[in-house]
Amino acid sequence: MQLIFFAGAGWETWDVAGRPAIPDRMPVLADDDLLFEDDGSPRPVVAANRWLRELPSSGAPATQTWAVYARVLRDWLVFLGAHGIGLFDGRDRLKAALGAYAAYRAGGPAGARFAAVTWNRHMSVLSSFYRWAEAEGHAGAVPFSYAQAQARFAGSVGGASVNLARRRAPKRHVTIKYLEPGFADLFVRALAGLGPDGTAGAAYRGRELARNSAVARLALATGLRRQEFTFLLACELPPLPRPGPGDGGLPIPFGVPAGVTKGGKFRTTWVDYPALEAAHRYAGLDRAASVAGSAWSPPARWGAPLAVTEPDAAGGRVNGVRVRWASLRPGDRRRLVAPGGGTCLLAARGDGGPFTAWDSVFTAPALVCDGHAGEAGGRLLRAGRPARDRHRHRDRPGCGAGLVSGQVRLLSAAHYERDL
Numbered sequence: 001m002q003l004i005f006f007a008g009a010g011w012e013t014w015d016v017a018g019r020p021a022i023p024d025r026m027p028v029l030a031d032d033d034l035l036f037e038d039d040g041s042p043r044p045v046v047a048a049n050r051w052l053r054e055l056p057s058s059g060a061p062a063t064q065t066w067a068v069y070a071r072v073l074r075d076w077l078v079f080l081g082a083h084g085i086g087l088f089d090g091r092d093r094l095k096a097a098l099g100a101y102a103a104y105r106a107g108g109p110a111g112a113r114f115a116a117v118t119w120n121r122h123m124s125v126l127s128s129f130y131r132w133a134e135a136e137g138h139a140g141a142v143p144f145s146y147a148q149a150q151a152r153f154a155g156s157v158g159g160a161s162v163n164l165a166r167r168r169a170p171k172r173h174v175t176i177k178y179l180e181p182g183f184a185d186l187f188v189r190a191l192a193g194l195g196p197d198g199t200a201g202a203a204y205r206g207r208e209l210a211r212n213s214a215v216a217r218l219a220l221a222t223g224l225r226r227q228e229f230t231f232l233l234a235c236e237l238p239p240l241p242r243p244g245p246g247d248g249g250l251p252i253p254f255g256v257p258a259g260v261t262k263g264g265k266f267r268t269t270w271v272d273y274p275a276l277e278a279a280h281r282y283a284g285l286d287r288a289a290s291v292a293g294s295a296w297s298p299p300a301r302w303g304a305p306l307a308v309t310e311p312d313a314a315g316g317r318v319n320g321v322r323v324r325w326a327s328l329r330p331g332d333r334r335r336l337v338a339p340g341g342g343t344c345l346l347a348a349r350g351d352g353g354p355f356t357a358w359d360s361v362f363t364a365p366a367l368v369c370d371g372h373a374g375e376a377g378g379r380l381l382r383a384g385r386p387a388r389d390r391h392r393h394r395d396r397p398g399c400g401a402g403l404v405s406g407q408v409r410l411l412s413a414a415h416y417e418r419d420l
Contacts, residue, residue, distance in 0.1 A: 001045075001078050002030045003070055025063040027052055027070030029077070044087035047138040048073055051129055061264060072125040079104070088133065091141030098143040098165060106167075116169040123165045188217050191361070208350065212361050214282035215347050221275035222254050230356050231260045231330040234287065234346045235311050238271070240280050252276055257326045259333070266326065283346060291342025294352025298335040306335045308344055 006026045011019050029045050029052070030036070036046050052073075055066050080087060085097045105114040105122075114122065123144075133139035146161040186196055192213035194200060219229045238254055251270035258266040297305050309317045315324040318336070328336075334354045336344035342352030349355045 001074050001081070002032060002034070003074050004028050004030070022053060023056060025066070027066055029070060029074055045077070047133060047136070048077070048087065048129070051132050069125050072122045073129060076101070076126055088139045091143070094141060094143035102165065116167040120166045120169060123163055127163055184220055188213050188220070191216050208286070208355070210282045210286040211347055211355070214278045217275045218271065218279045221271045222269045224256065224269070225262065226358060227330060228256055228260045230347065230358060231333045232346045233325055233333065233336070233344050234283050235313055235344070236325060237279055237283065237346065238276065240276055259326050259328045260330060279346070287346070287348050290348045290350055291338060291352040292340055294342035296342055296351055296353040297337065302331070302335050304335070305337050306332065307337050309339055311339065311344070
């Protein structure tokens with residue numbers, strides 16, 4: 001089973017009447033022989049591709065979601081094919097295949113095993129596909145069995161169906177680990193090339209120290225996801241208010257643009273004055289020096305450059321057309337070229353281009369912190385990859401950014417005490 005991603009560039013040479021009504025980056029599944037029908041009858045993979053093409057109008061507008069759903073369906077198709085079972089076979093054969101698949105993903109080869117959360121996600125995708133296929137007349141049977149349950153919310157009771165193929169998974173709060181402010185400060189200092197006492201450290205002296213520490217501090221203060229702080233534009237920083245007593249003790253609203261959020265939903269989080277001041281200081285000094293007069297241009301594989309003029313906090317002219325920043329996705333944002341040269345992203349490289357390799361930046365300081373923090377703190381700071389799961393209260397002031405691997409959360413002590 002082959003998985004490719006559609007690209008409409010050059011469709012004029014395809015001997016078709018018009019551009020195919022398929023969005024770019026839409027996944028396409030194909031059998032290994034690259035055929036979609038047998039003796040004039042469409043193969044099941046045709047229905048699978050139709051379901052994928054309908055995802056944007058079925059509540060899944062993100063290209064990452066399309067790719068995830070396609071890979072789930074591909075893995076299921078490959079497993080069925082290896083056992084000689086069709087995608088729309090009879091119920092008994094499909095249920096037998098599902099049982100074998102569950103055993104394979106739970107206790108098969110080490111590289112094929114799924115955690116309970118991953119398995120449940122796959123079952124949710126396959127269940128959605130088979131419900132669609134049954135409604136469209138492609139499937140006469142589904143491999144899943146459902147139980148009826150009662151759901152209670154705000155005093156009301158309603159019925160709900162539960163897929164029996166799902167596994168029991170730990171509740172999210174069980175796997176959350178809290179990192180006290182001392183360790184978070186140690187991490188930010190390490191990113192700035194400083195030791196625990198604030199003096200220049202000898203263990204780590206990375207490049208662009210001001211950028212790394214300012215962006216990490218901003219992420220810690222706001223609780224932004226990695227995609228959100230990676231593709232944040234410099235002009236989207238909230239203006240720095242006039243400091244009041246105690247350097248602005250009240251939290252400052254921080255709007256997270258819909259173009260970079262999960263699900264494309266705008267939300268407002270909060271940031272403290274020192275973190276926002278550090279971000280503005282980096283943007284006005286180190287970043288300004290990097291992008292000024294830069295000849296950087298996005299590589300051809302990203303697409304054509306998007307020249308920005310007349311930028312403001314809400315939007316700007318992109319190739320001469322007024323555009324709101326909130327409408328730009330990460331793939332568009334990294335192609336923006338500022339009026340004076342260089343990227344429009346907040347995090348810039350030394351040559352003025354966009355910086356996105358936060359995995360590599362967070363790893364070395366995390367290992368430095370491992371040496372200073374002791375075994376308990378080291379376990380939390382080891383391997384600096386941003387986590388993807390959100391804490392249920394991360395939009396509160398003082399919530400952390402989840403800058404380390406697994407499901408570790410960097411949260412303030414006050415937030416920790418509120419959750420006890």
